[in-house]
Amino acid sequence: MYDNECECEYNHIPFVVKGEVSVALEIKCQCQCAEESDQDKYTRISEIIDEYKDKEGSLIQILHLAQGIYGHIPLELQKFIAQRLEIPLSQISGVVTFYSFFSTQPRGENTIKVCLGTACYVRGGKKILDQLIELLKVQVGDTTADGKFTLEVMRCIGACGLAPAISINDEVYKQVNPDKLQSILKEFGEVKK
Numbered sequence: 001m002y003d004n005e006c007e008c009e010y011n012h013i014p015f016v017v018k019g020e021v022s023v024a025l026e027i028k029c030q031c032q033c034a035e036e037s038d039q040d041k042y043t044r045i046s047e048i049i050d051e052y053k054d055k056e057g058s059l060i061q062i063l064h065l066a067q068g069i070y071g072h073i074p075l076e077l078q079k080f081i082a083q084r085l086e087i088p089l090s091q092i093s094g095v096v097t098f099y100s101f102f103s104t105q106p107r108g109e110n111t112i113k114v115c116l117g118t119a120c121y122v123r124g125g126k127k128i129l130d131q132l133i134e135l136l137k138v139q140v141g142d143t144t145a146d147g148k149f150t151l152e153v154m155r156c157i158g159a160c161g162l163a164p165a166i167s168i169n170d171e172v173y174k175q176v177n178p179d180k181l182q183s184i185l186k187e188f189g190e191v192k193k
Contacts, residue, residue: 041069042080049084059095063102072103100154108143108150110188113167117156125164128176129153135191148189
């Protein structure tokens with residue numbers, strides 16, 4: 001077991017590439033086994049900033065690692081990072097809001113992304129999205145009340161020949177229809193009605 005390996009059922013072991021060597025980072029998962037105070041999280045983020053701040057082009061890496069620790073990148077954390085890096089908040093905010101893998105809100109345990117690229121849209125992607133909105137009782141960008149699902153859209157999943165497609169936690173599901181959607185969601189437990 002690695003020193004930083006989470007003891008929950010998911011066994012999270014995050015890695016980062018330094019040069020040509022992958023090394024395990026001291027990042028804990030966001031489950032109950034890794035409860036730590038915001039102050040502890042900010043201390044760890046500060047250590048990461050100290051390690052990367054003098055490396056050109058490291059902002060995305062810092063934000064990625066910060067999100068791994070904090071779970072998302074709220075405005076307060078953006079301000080903290082901007083202050084520590086001595087760069088404008090607008091620069092941090094611009095990067096966080098530009099890239100879809102960053103989130104300013106807490107995400108659910110499972111992230112569902114519905115492809116609305118041309119092929120998926122024409123073959124029923126919008127209907128799949130509407131069905132998910134109804135089933136999950138959330139709008140795009142929101143997380144279910146039980147914290148189980150976050151619903152997002154994306155422009156192309158790369159499975160145009162097998163549209164419509166969705167991804168859940170980066171696993172792609174192709175040729176999704178209403179019946180198939182129900183069975184896919186059951187893989188992740190009961191959807192609260």
